[in-house]
Amino acid sequence: MPPPPLTPTGRVILGMIALGRQSGYDIKQFVDKSTRHFWAASYGQIYPELRRLEDAGLITGQSEPTGGRARTVYELTPAGRTALQDWLEPEADPMFEVRDESMLKLFFSDIGTPEQRIANIRAMRESHERTLAQLCSHEEQAAEMPAGPRLTLELGIGLHRGIVEWCAATERRLAEETNRAD
Amino acid sequence: MPPPPLTPTGRVILGMIALGRQSGYDIKQFVDKSTRHFWAASYGQIYPELRRLEDAGLITGQSEPTGGRARTVYELTPAGRTALQDWLEPEADPMFEVRDESMLKLFFSDIGTPEQRIANIRAMRESHERTLAQLCSHEEQAAEMPAGPRLTLELGIGLHRGIVEWCAATERRLAEETNRAD
DNA sequence: AAATGCATGTAAGACGTTACATGATTTT
DNA sequence: AAAATCATGTAACGTCTTACATGCATTT
Secondary structure (H helix, E strand, O other): OOOOOOOHHHHHHHHHHHOOOOOHHHHHHHHHHHOOOOOOOOHHHHHHHHHHHHHOOOEEEEEOOEOOEOOEEEEEOHHHHHHHHHHHOOOOOOOEEEEEHHHHHHHOHHHOOHHHHHHHHHHHHHHHHHHHHHHHHOHHHHHOOOHHHHHHHHHHHHHHHHHHHHHHHHHHHHHHHHHHHO | OOOOOOOHHHHHHHHHHHOOOOOHHHHHHHHHHHOOOOOOOOHHHHHHHHHHHHHOOOEEEEEOOEOOEOOEEEEEOHHHHHHHHHHHOOOOOOOEEEEEHHHHHHHOHHHOOHHHHHHHHHHHHHHHHHHHHHHHHOHHHHHOOOHHHHHHHHHHHHHHHHHHHHHHHHHHHHHHHHHHHO
């Protein structure tokens, strides 16, 4: 029988180890400042998954304490590298999921008042402006990174900027309509 | 003690019932052609959640069979309407989550070949082109809908079009770089 | 001395999908 | 007669977050 396919979080971890991240802590820090906006991971997933990947023979860990502080560093096994490369092959239907509460509120906004609708779009814009600022602050460090991370950052910035601009334009448009109605 | 806050799926259901959707089946169909691209829901969530919402007194269901075919139609209670309106108030941090396997592959694409990177971006583009086509096919029906659904559809189309265009441009850019290197 | 950062981990619960099962009605 | 649609539901499983617990090292 074929090996069980990589779990969602398993894929990030394998990739991160391939990029040279060693410990669970290290992976988590890096995820938070690089893939977080399109693929998050929590400690509660990372540490158990590191175990499973090791049990499956895809990574190996060695204890490398820093002083008296426990630390396990991981690297890919040949099987792990193969699994990663297999996963990296293009697929017909790559997973794509969005859960956006702002948009849900916008969808139902006819239930409330026109002012509430505008206020919600404003809140949506402000939230994406914060994300955008975060992404932009990573731009300098990204300049020294390989093309992959640079490209995802570029796309992320473009996407969030697009949302911010749509919100700003829509806020104006709806405000005008409200004024005309008075 | 305050009532338990609405669960994620509870919010869609409450909103859908407010928009006049009656049965679980009806809600599911409508979610699939309207909010699916930013908020999905499955039968496995919907039917148990309808029960919970009824137990919590936010909706009431009545049996209205169509011929010999069982059917339960729901409507909001006053408490349900209040809960919905409370949720509809703007929040500081509305939930926003993305899980995009294409971007993850792009992020790790330095592990593979330049050709593989381009192939993955192409697959990503094609997948978003399919979504875009789906969204565009709903545009006519949306014209008769209230402003909320119209706005989310407009934003969705803009977003997916933005991704498609970025992919197309990046495919060209990377292909040129590859050619220059030869 | 206190705060922050490094480092690992678990338990409980929340959330979600998939696959299956059932059966009536309508369309082809 | 078969296929599609309407309609409801559950069980198993997979996945993920949150909150908590622990303790050393470094910086302030």
